[in-house]
Amino acid sequence: MPFKSHRDFFDLLEKEGELVKVKKEVSWDMEVGAIGRKVYESGGPCLLFEKIKDYPEGFRISNGTTGTWSRVALALGLPKNASIKEIYRHYESGLERRIPPVVIPREKAPCKENILLGDEVDLYKFPAPMIHEGDGGRYIGTWDLVVCKEPETGWTNWGMYRFMVHTKDYLTGWPQTTSQLAFIYNRSYLPYNRPMPVAVVLGADPLSHLLATAPIRPFEDEADYAGGLNGEPIELVQCETSDLLVPAHAEIVIEGEVLPDKIAPDGPFGEYPGYRSGTMASGIAVKVKAITYRHNPILTMIALGTPPDDSSIAASLTAAVAMKKGLMRHGVPVVDVYVPPEGVTHLIVVGVKRGGEEVARKVLDYFTLRRVMTNKHIVVDEDVDVFNMAEVLHAFATRCHPGKGIFLEHYEGRANSLTPFYSPEERSRLKGVSVVFDSTWPPAWPEEIVPIKASFKTIYSPEVQEKVEKNWESYGINLGR
């Protein structure tokens, strides 16, 4: 079931009991963030705060649009009790087809219902939340979709980057220097000292936001994949102040330019690894030139922090599927990749048909070749269900040889500076280290010496299993299934 807008999706969430509308007045200054965080930490519903202190009626804030697997399943058109594996499979097959977006006239675009241009631009007209106590400012861009374009090829990139309100008409942000936004900027704008048009989109349809988190390869448009996944083209509309195209049904679109010669502080901010660490004051400045928005706009927030939340769930899905494809291209006999949300893309589980040192080193090679967002990788045999962390931990504990099965790779200039355990010096140099834990049986071992897993499904013959299953009810044992 395709969703044109954030609101269509909220209608479904409400029907499914996955949305709570908070009628009581709440403050944008830490209260909505604290409520959102508490709800994430108990696996609760998506929230829509309908009355915000200091702001007129109709200006709303949401939290946790797809912050649980159930809501991701619903966004993908699956039943809300779909398993993680089913969600992965559905998403993976959805990426096989691409449907290019269509551009609609501005009169038909809901995001153009209100337009602020030039001197009318005032970011304080919107209830940008102060999400965590001690953040560097009010983060208007958390669950966003940031559009920029490579002018030579026309490649339009969607990414998800944090943006803070600096003044009424300036944003500051911190897309990592290894991001695709930085790649485009450094390639096509900075050398010519020219500003780069960007659009920070809030409240597009849920799959477009999911795709904004996906590590789609350079020179491929996320909008095509979002259409493929949605089963129909995403409707776009042109910006007021640039030729960028943005989702037409978005709640709020902030149009601006990344400045090549001016900077201002961004951060600190409680980020997706679940910490507020020293990532501050080395980002980008954006001069806001226009803001367009729907009547009664919804500002989409995620009270980022310890997992799970929208960020860790989305990355679990979109990063894992991209990694699986990448590992295949790299010659790894990969069966599945799981990015457990609790590991906040720092911990990756890779299931392989055949393991051993050569494969483990190839896995490490793949994850450290370019920008490095991950650092711990557990490689397991095919008999281990990568989506079942109890099985993964068992394999890691029992098959990874501490003296022979752990391999490290050091690098500089491409580490993830949000990784909390890096020192300030390591962060500033993007210096890092990654490790692979080979938790597979050595391929050189003859079959007869490989230890047999002593589980019901693996240590008994099919005949014995069948007999027990057949007689189960007669034993009088209730397993609560």
Place this chain on the structure above:
Amino acid sequence: MKEWLTFTRKFSDLKEGRRELFIKDLSEGPRKYDTKHVVATISPNRENLKNPDVLWVRSESGIKLNNPWYIQIEEELPPYVPGRPWQDVFSVLEKGEAR
């Protein structure tokens, strides 16, 4: 007495005297946390300044200094400093390149 907030990497980086810094307005209302870029004299001792405002200080991880400093704003500057994207704002402020 108006209250402001500024950030520093480490508390020990903050030096008393006349300097250029970014501060956030803590006045309640829809414009709370608006940023100003100013030249100001700052001090941990209120007595050292004439009619100062309060300046709260947080570190790079957002930890708040127990006791506030005090600030006397002398000049408001444009809300940015010259620099290239991803350049460290503090290093520009330290060199006084914006003035």
